[in-house]
Amino acid sequence: MSSFNAIGADRDVERDEYTPAIEPQATWCPGCGDFGVLKALKGAMAELGRDPEEILLVTGIGCSGKLSSYFESYGLHTIHGRALPIARATKLTNPGLEVVAAGGDGDGYGIGGNHFLHTARENHDMAYIVFNNEIFGLTKGQTSPTSPKGHESKIQPHGSAKSPIRPLSTAVTAGATYVARTAAVNPNQAQEILVEAIEHDGFAHIDFLTQCPTWNKDAKQYVPYIDVQQDDDYEFDTADRREAEEMMQRTERSLYEGEVLTGRFYHETDRPSYGEEKREAGEMPDEPLAEQYHDDDHEWERSYDLLDAHK
Amino acid sequence: MDEELVWRIAGGSGDGIDSTSQNFAKALMRSGLDVFTHRHYPSRIRGGHTYVEVRAAPEPVRSRGDGYNFLLALGDSFARNPQEEAYYGTEEVKPLSENLDDLREGGVIVYDEGLIDVDDVPDFEARVEANDWHVYPLDLRGMAREMGREVMRNTAGVGATGALLEYDLGHIEDLMADTMDGEVLATNREILESASERVEAMEFTHDLRMPEGSHDAEQVLLSGSNAISYGALDAGCRFIAGYPMTPWTEVFTLMTQHLPEVGGISEQVEDEIAAASLALGASHAGAKAMSGSSGGGFALMSEPLGLAEITETPVVLVEAMRAGPSTGMPTKPEQADLEHVLYTSQGDSNRVVLAPGDVEEAYEQTRTAFELAYDYQLPAILLYDQKLSGELRNVEEAFFDREPSPDLGATLDEDQLAEAAHHASGKFQRFQHDPDNDRGVSPRSIPGQAGGRFLATGNEHTPEGHISESPTNRVAQVNRRVRKLEAIREELDARETTHQTAHAPVEDAEYGIVTFGSQQGTVEEAVDRLAADGHGVKSLCVSELKPFAAAEVTRFLESVDEALVVEMNASAQFRGLIQRELGRFGDRLHSLLKYNGNPFEPAEVTEGYETIVDGAEPAPTTRFVPAAGD
Ligand SMILES: Cc1ncc(C[n+]2csc(CCOP(=O)(O)OP(=O)(O)O)c2C)c(N)n1
Ligand code: SF4
């Protein structure tokens, strides 16, 4: 019998259940795209029927990191850039948990960039939402890894000389098996993509365009947006890495030319998740690690029985 | 005649010195002796001089001792530049020449005359005569080549050692049979025997023989790293994450070898920030978890360490010190990360730090670290060093005959959660500040449990976990976290056993020697020698560094007139800690420091003691700093 009965409860969940009964006062500015992520996540989880207590939402630091304050579930609001390594271990320890990691573009592509590469490479089974507002929101508008070249701020008074990172291409090159971009201005697509990402067995990266009207752009600047799956001009196969990569390159470039392309870019279904690979290699326990500590029948090996090599 | 053997096997790094010495030590243990090893090796894979000393006696051996009395100088197969057919400087005679003066009077030298030319060792003959050394040149390489392969010359050297010491080689042969078979075993046996026969034909001029001893109980040979790993396994640790760094890699490797077999998980990750983060994540999700590193990697763990403190996530980190700063001397021991480990990470630190003094304590205190971390929901750090990490000692097998303790500490199950206090939002009050809770510990739920959801955050937070900057809440939360550390101190003080190790061979000693961690055995040996010479001296080795063992250290220091604080660093960090924690004794604490990359030898400690007593010069390898106002 499990000691974690919220897991796999498989019941109808109202989206209200993800709203804290006493809602903490939102610290997000009016018109902030972050509200769009919160809404889409609630919708996706309700659609999937996930019990709030089988969800562990692991967030980084930034305006985006506050997501775990406004979403009712187990929450783990960590430190700047480190949501992914922490989330990875929670999933390995208790694979039944629905682990979702989230953070900003500075958090995930800058300070946590190395973890992003390796989590994608290893294909850990989780959805990772990057609130891409092309700026450091919480620290008041400095240039982020996704800010356009020439971006001006107090620290970049002459305009940034750096070209932006290519988040989608980076994810797929590193090894992510589901890569999508959506936008706060398109709530229906956002929810659909989150559902797919959460259901995906492997590392699902969602670059989520979240306008920051305070320091950067307002919602209007992400409209019109184009859904590459809906538009005939963008014929490509999301299962074909080459075609996907080409499409991503174009999408990344065009964002800075005022063309907002969104949708699913890459979806690989046959690669096992890291947990499965590790199990295959004989390095993951059959009984989830978290359950072992509550299982009265579990045999705890003693070092005393391992001493032959020392005699 | 010496009643002990200190056998040094010296040669090239990569020549199998390590495994040869390990087998030799094990054979001596099996034949009834107490053993202790000391490793010295350079920070490279191949090339460079390396040696291991095996000290063996009928009585317990606690340190490397001073110098050595038997040298087996093998050739260094990497001393020659294969392209140039030339030697690198004086490398080829190093196994014989380096620290040769530490060979005790009357000592024995066996060297590989196939590779080493004594004419290249300055004044060799004169030094041999002056020190009454007994030299047995043997063509070990030649013998090995003739019968098998060149690499087997270590076996020839061991055979020669056995014969010269009149030691029954049966123990060595048994060990060989444990680890080899077929032709390799047959050839090694042949080489062993033939080397021993060749030596037996020689005329012995030395007195040194293998000491004889016996054990009442079955013994096992373990390093500090073995002991830490076994302590962790028995504490129910089933998750480790890490990134390789000498010397911490030893614990990481050992744990990784064991964990999958016992249902656990090991992860080698991209860096140490990730390593500590994974350990935290695993613990948060309900596993007993650890990570660790050496100084540089531990520096990267600072921020996750602070996150563990504020989110009250139990975790055990081990820090294997090596000489710093920066890359420093990667394979050399030092104790200069004490302050780093005590204080790193922003904010008031809230952690346990334990420094074991020997192999048994390494096991014991690893278990204590897990126990305290999980009972009190905070990080516990085990601070040790390159010396303790690799030194082998024999321990009674029965020492390990104990029950595992997989208990998760202060957690609630779903039934208890149903009864527990919840916030009006429905969240579990995971960080309650209950004034009646005298330990300050607020039991936790684990993600996935029904009725347990809460927010854990690195921001200051309310009982249910929401971010808050309310001054009242802030003070209540800080006080509770601080209270946990006080409660640990009270719990440790109330225990019948202590982690501090006092050694007082004479009554009413006026002088004290205080140290921490791996210098324990060396200091105790020095105290024994001084006491035997009629000095009134005793020692205390401190393991509980945070919360500091204030009462015990105070009692000790009050009972002596003056004390010598022995530590392996240049800035007297441990002496500083004592003064900071106790707020006094500054005028009675002298420092003896060593930071040349080698651990203390007992004689250096006795000389440091004599510096206080009669102003004698301290050993040139050490630095003496008198007490304030002295
Ligand atoms: C180690 C560390 N460095 C710097 C900061 C300060 N800091 C907080 S959030 C942030 C950047 C926020 O940008 P982003 O990750 O894009 O999140 P956003 O606020 O835009 O959602 C910075 C630099 C920190 N908290 N920790
Ligand atoms: S600063 Fe920008 S990102 Fe942060 S809450 Fe305000 S609008 Fe949103």
Ligand SMILES: [Mg+2]
């Ligand atoms: Mg941002």
